[in-house]
Amino acid sequence: MATYSADSKAMTTFAASACYHCGSSVPANAPWHITLNDTVHPLCCPGCEAVAHAIVEGGLESYYLQRTELPERPANDALDSAAWAHFDQPERQRTFVTHEGDTGQASATLAVEGITCNACAWLIEHRLNALDGLVSSAVNMTHHRLTVSWQPDQLKISRLMAELAAIGYNSLPFTPDPDQTRLQNKKRLTAKRLTIAATSLGGIVLLNFYRPMDGVEASGGRADILLAWLSLALVSAVMFTAKPFFHQVFVDLKRGRFGPMLPAGIALFGAYLASIYSVILHAGESYAGFIALLTTFLLLGRYIKLRHVLKEALHSRLPVSATRIEGDARSERILPLSELMTGDLIVVKAGQRLPVDGTIVQGESSLNEAILTGEPLPVTRKVGDHVLCGCQNLENPLTIKVMQIGSHTRIARINAQVKAAWCEQPLAEIDSRKIHRWVVCVLLGTAAMAAIGWRLGPTQTLDGALAMLVVGSPFALALAAPAGLLAGYQQLRRRGVVVTHPDALLCLAQTNHPASASIAACPEVIVLSPRSSRLEEAVYIARLAKRCTRQNQCIALAASLMLLSLAALGYLPLWGAVVGTAVSLLAVLGNTQRLSGLPFFKPGAIYES
Structure with missing residues (x-):
């Protein structure tokens, strides 16, 4: 019986009829449970019971206090390391394992499914760090990746994958996705630019505190000149971070279109020229603070958008692996989807998503098809029924004959059709011809006439x-x-x-x-x-x-x-x-x-x- 002393104000709370591990509804008279701090908590399936006991017996019960989101429902039948044994073969490891000649260590990057919050990263790292032969492990929460280093003579990669599966996280060698990699690189570059712009904004604000106030005699001409040149240096760095916005203005003008970025681009460039004029000729006003503030605001909006797009892409990812049945002994082996072929038999356990379109040849279970139909109620499927990729198996293991894989599945064809149509006409351009052009033209004309008509000084x-x-x-x-x-x-x-x-x-x-x-x-x-x-x-x-x-x-x-x-x-x-x-x-x-x-x-x- 597992016990531990838990704070009553845990970050995650559940209803009495909800599974303590994954939050799913618990069937009536369910025998699965775990006892923590002399309190019996119900569990919904043998998979959650096995994972919960593995977590507590490994001394990692603090996971239930630290988590902020619920994990995915694990498979009922945990696989041993034999299911991943083929990843120990040297010819397969050439594609994802790096060996260091001096130390003899091996390192690899794994794509991990089921990570939902920082507590998941804590659980994974502490579970793996307790293994003999493991040198280091680090979880990338943003990209759901795990970087591990180990001693090959003491530990095998199949053992690492089996340990992850034991606590509810499936893993495979990481294969870069071109679209996702491009978005991640763009987000990383935007984050660097935002950091530079925000830091420069803070520096400019601090420099302004050292400048003499109106009506107060300056302390020294050299100090004022030095502060002005420092502000100009900082704002020049900010202008380099605004390169994407100037590029967008150039592209819009090249296409003969006045986009929403055009007025802001003119404002940034005009303010920068005025700041240079002010510093060199010691006349007029510097607009360093304005440039830094506007650029930081634009970069922050761009970063939030990229972060949201990446988060949606991670949450909508389909399974990238499958458990294939091999030989007359019906042994099970975890494989990437790219190695499956039409006609193969795969096993989909309770809690897993279907990785392919296929036909059930053995078993009967309830499926959650909300990803396709939007219907929250489970649908019962039995032998001979056609099932679709992305649906979640809720109750019993199913043996499925593969019919369509990858881009040939129904959900992949629908997504490809939507993507192709939206690339042809982006969503942001639906209304641009009716409003954006004349608004920008009227604005530029009004600003020009107002500048000519004003008599307030330059x-x-x-x-x-x-x-x-x-x-x-x-x-x-x-x-x-x-x-x-x-x-x-x-x-x-x-x-x-x-x-x-x-x-x-x-x-x-x-x-x-x-x-x-x-x-x-x-x-x-x-x-x-x-x-x-x-x-x-x-x-x-x-x-x-x-x-x-x-x-x-x-x-x-x-x-x-x-x-x-x-x-x-x-x-x-x-x-x-x-x-x-x-x-x-x-x-x-x-x-x-x-x-x-x-x-x-x-x-x-x-x-x-």
Whole structure:
């Protein structure tokens, strides 16, 4: 019996009928449990019982105090190291194991499934570090990778993989994904640029404290010159971090299009030239703080976007391995999907996702097909039924004959169709021809006429023009339509409705026919859910998304006009222009967030919208 003393204020709490390990519902009269601190906690399956006992018996019970998210449900039948024995073969290790000649150590990078929070990394590292022959282990939480070093004469890679499986984490040699690697490199570079810009902003703020205040005599000319040149050096580094934004301006101009980044690019470049003029000729005002603040704001938005895209990609990843049955002895072997062939027999245990499309040849179980159909209730599948990749097996082991693998599975074909259509017409460009161009043109013309008409002196004129360029940059307006439509796409996808073209949602929202006729008029809308009410719900969500898009555009236009008026009258400082632009973006995102919490759908609601 496993026991440990736990704080009553653990970070993760569960309902009495939920599995203490994974949070799934516990069947009635389930015999599986674990006793911790003299308290019996229910478990949902033998897999969770085995993993929970392995964690506690290994002295790692603090995992249950530290975790902030629930792990995935483990397989019921744990495999021994024999299932991974083929990874010990030298010819296979050439592709992923590096041997150090001096020390005799071996190192490898493994892709680990099931990591959800920092407690998972702690559990993995402490479990592996207790093995004899392990030199080091480090978990990369961002990319869900494990880097390990070990002594080959004392420890085998198959033993490492088996130990990970014993605590609920499947692993395979890491194979780089080109798209994911590109996104990760872009995120890493953006993080470096953001760090440089934010650090330079802090340095510029500190340097401003040493400058004499208005009405106070300067302490020395050389000190003032030195501070000015230091500020210029810092802001020059910031301008290098803004390279992606200037590149976007160049691409837009090359295509003959005035994008939302054009006014901000002009403001940054103009302020930088004015700062150089101020430092060299000792006249005018330096705009180093404004440049650093605006660039940091733009880079922060870019970093948050890339982080969200990477997180969604990790959460939507399909299985990359399978357990193949080999020989008359029906031995099981873990293999990458690339080594499977049509006709192979694989085993999918309870808690695992199906890695292929196939036909059940042995066993009966309940499957969660929500990833395809959006239906939360399990569906019973038996021998002879066709099952699809991505569905989760909930109850009993299934033996499946492989029919389609990788890009040939149904979910992969749907994803490829959506990706190809959206690459042809990106979501961000759906509404750009109608709004972005004339907004930017009107802004540039207004800023030019205001600069000519002002009689406040060159410094005040430049301040006002820069503020107008910043608040007039249609960042919020450019986000209005994509944010509303993307929220609608995500809501439909959760309900088993796939939109294979960006314009299809607007087409569906404009129809005034019954739901079935509306779907028929938009062939780019595919309804995977078997429920008939999904047709009406799809039209209802499409109209809500269209309404949300219009509201976002009204919010963005109103905020831009108000800030533009204040800037034209000279009542808006430069830092206020940056903050006001950020607030308008948050207002658009906040309005879009309402679409993510849709009310309960009632049949007939589409005729009232």
